[in-house]
Amino acid sequence: MKTLRNFTKGIMKENPVLVLVLGTCPTLATSTSVVNALGMGAAATIVLIFSNILISALRKVIPDKVRIPCYIVLIAGLVTMVQMLVKAFAPALDEALGIYLPLIVVNCIILGRAEMFASKNKVWDSAIDGLGMGVGFTLALFLMASIREVFGSGTFAGMEIPVLIDNHVSIMTMAPGGFFVFGLLIAAMNKFAKHKPKKTEFGCEGCPQAELCGKAKKEVAAHD
Amino acid sequence: MTKLIIILLSAVFINNYVLSRFLGICPFLGVSKKLDSATGMSLAVIFVMLMATAVTFPIQKYLLDPNGLGYLQTIVFILVIAALVQLVEIVLKRYIPSLHQSLGVYLPLITTNCAVLGVTILNIDEGYTFMEAMVNSLGSGLGFFLAMVMFSGVRSTIEGSDIPKSFRGLPITLIAAAITSLSFMGFGGVIENLFS
Numbered sequence: 468m469k470t471l472r473n474f475t476k477g478i479m480k481e482n483p484v485l486v487l488v489l490g491t492c493p494t495l496a497t498s499t500s501v502v503n504a505l506g507m508g509a510a511a512t513i514v515l516i517f518s519n520i521l522i523s524a525l526r527k528v529i530p531d532k533v534r535i536p537c538y539i540v541l542i543a544g545l546v547t548m549v550q551m552l553v554k555a556f557a558p559a560l561d562e563a564l565g566i567y568l569p570l571i572v573v574n575c576i577i578l579g580r581a582e583m584f585a586s587k588n589k590v591w592d593s594a595i596d597g598l599g600m601g602v603g604f605t606l607a608l609f610l611m612a613s614i615r616e617v618f619g620s621g622t623f624a625g626m627e628i629p630v631l632i633d634n635h636v637s638i639m640t641m642a643p644g645g646f647f648v649f650g651l652l653i654a655a656m657n658k659f660a661k662h663k664p665k666k667t668e669f670g671c672e673g674c675p676q677a678e679l680c681g682k683a684k685k686e687v688a689a690h691d
Numbered sequence: 692m693t694k695l696i697i698i699l700l701s702a703v704f705i706n707n708y709v710l711s712r713f714l715g716i717c718p719f720l721g722v723s724k725k726l727d728s729a730t731g732m733s734l735a736v737i738f739v740m741l742m743a744t745a746v747t748f749p750i751q752k753y754l755l756d757p758n759g760l761g762y763l764q765t766i767v768f769i770l771v772i773a774a775l776v777q778l779v780e781i782v783l784k785r786y787i788p789s790l791h792q793s794l795g796v797y798l799p800l801i802t803t804n805c806a807v808l809g810v811t812i813l814n815i816d817e818g819y820t821f822m823e824a825m826v827n828s829l830g831s832g833l834g835f836f837l838a839m840v841m842f843s844g845v846r847s848t849i850e851g852s853d854i855p856k857s858f859r860g861l862p863i864t865l866i867a868a869a870i871t872s873l874s875f876m877g878f879g880g881v882i883e884n885l886f887s
Contacts (some may be wrong), residue, residue: 488861490722493803496713536773539803543766551762566714566809566816569765571807575717641707642711650858650865658857 471596478597484607485656486686489575494608495645501624503524505605506560510563512601514545515577518554519597522585530585538581539572576604607652614648615639620691626627695826698819701882702830708806709838710872715806719839720864722797724812729838729843735797739833744828747782747811748821768811773802806835815858842871 478500481490490511497507521541522529529537550568554561571577580600585593617623619639621632636642708714715736720846722732747768747871780798783791801807810831845867854863 492713493714495716499714536770538765539769539773543769547762547765554779566812569812570714570805570809571770573803573808575803578803629868638873641876642713643869646865646869650862650869653865654857654862657862668699688876 474599474602475593477539477596477601477603478606478686479660480605480657481600482603482607483576483600484604485653486660487576487579488653489579490604491649493570493574494604494611495642495649496567497564498608498612498615498645498648499640500620500622501609502615503560503563504608506553506557506562508601508605508608509565510549510564511571511576511604512598513601514549514571515580515601515604516544516594516597517545518542518577519580519593520580520590521569522555523588523590523593526586534586535578535582538578539570542577542581543572564625574598611645611648611652615644619644643657695823697882697885698774698823698826699830699833700885702827703834703837704878705836705882706877707838707875708809708831708870709835709876712809714809715804715835717881718800718804719835719842720861720868723839723843723864724846726840726843728797729839730759731793732797733832733836733839735794736806736835737800737803737829738794739772739776739779739801740807740828740832741805741825742775743811744814744824746775747771748814748824751815752821764812765817769808772807772811776802797854818873838871838875842868845871 477483481487484491484494491668493507493511497503518538518541522538525537525541547570550561551569553564581595584596589595608679613623617631618636618642619637620637633667636644639648702708709719718732718736722731750767750771751761751764755763773791776798783794783798786818810828814827817827818878819827837863846864849863849867859865
């Protein structure tokens with residue numbers, strides 16, 4: 468039961484992209500086509516599951532004071548492995564994702580889950596949490612990429628759609644379309660989600676640096 | 692010289708890190724609410740980008756590549772950036788307290804800023820020379836600065852408007868970002884033709 472809850476919370480209630488608003492950079496950048504989105508989602512999910520497992524297994528060994536650098540090294544190692552595998556077995560995907568593949572290292576979702584969940588929970592729960600969050604991330608990316616690809620290029624995963632192919636709006640696949648669709652999706656989530664997401668300006672609380680950031684904001688406010 | 696100017700201008704306007712490459716979106720949305728915090732954050736980013744490039748470029752060219760360790764790039768770069776940010780903070784605090792006062796609070800946030808790691812990796816991928824890499828970093832930092840400052844102006848206008856309930860907060864900010872990034876698309880193709 469608890470396992471199921473750990474898995475499903477990442478998909479809807481705590482969706483990393485649409486509710487917690489983490490990992491915005493890869494979401495916007497790789498959602499230009501469905502194939503790219505699924506590739507990015509899969510790569511991030513693999514890193515997320517293994518980083519959660521490793522960090523959870525090592526949670527009693529890693530000293531509290533240097534935990535963030537330790538997590539970053541572990542995550543960077545995993546990302547390097549995934550990067551080499553993608554380069555070897557899916558060179559086209561490597562080409563399409565480009566810089567965003569190594570940048571999974573600084574994806575807030577992964578560091579955020581390490582800090583918020585894996586460092587406090589057992590290995591099995593952490594693995595399921597990583598899987599759930601990864602699936603949630605992939606689904607959000609897939610949703611966004613579908614909208615952008617269908618309207619922007621008139622295709623779905625490369626297949627042509629009869630009427631839209633002649634009337635595609637290319638701006639949707641470019642940068643402004645990314646911001647626009649993302650804004651609309653979050654607005655729709657606010658409107659229709661059963662539980663109301665907490666009223667936050669930006670999904671900072673999931674970020675491992677939220678404490679520092681809050682401090683920064685306070686100091687700026689005091690400075691004024 | 693012309694090539695350096697082209698690199699600089701295209702990094703600022705055409706391949707703007709925030710608005711067309713989607714790097715560094717977190718600080719762009721998180722810290723752009725007020726003009727002075729936007730300025731402080733961007734200055735810190737420019738500073739760290741230049742420092743990071745100056746350190747990581749020689750490491751890649753003279754340490755990793757000759758020894759066939761190119762695959763360690765990601766790990767080495769992120770560690771170098773993290774260590775560098777700590778070091779810069781300590782040095783600033785000790786020797787230039789006034790600068791530390793204005794930039795200090797933003798420095799720790801930069802470690803996981805994807806724009807900084809992004810610029811160091813892109814410099815290697817594009818095959819730039821050291822000088823070109825430094826110019827590209829400067830341009831990217833300036834582009835980040837421009838986007839942040841422009842966007843903080845846009846946001847201060849949104850503050851006072853009447854917005855539909857479900858759009859309040861982040862959604863309207865993203866839509867405003869879409870329009871801001873639309874304005875940057877006007878620069879496409881300008882730079883290539885500037886010197887021909």
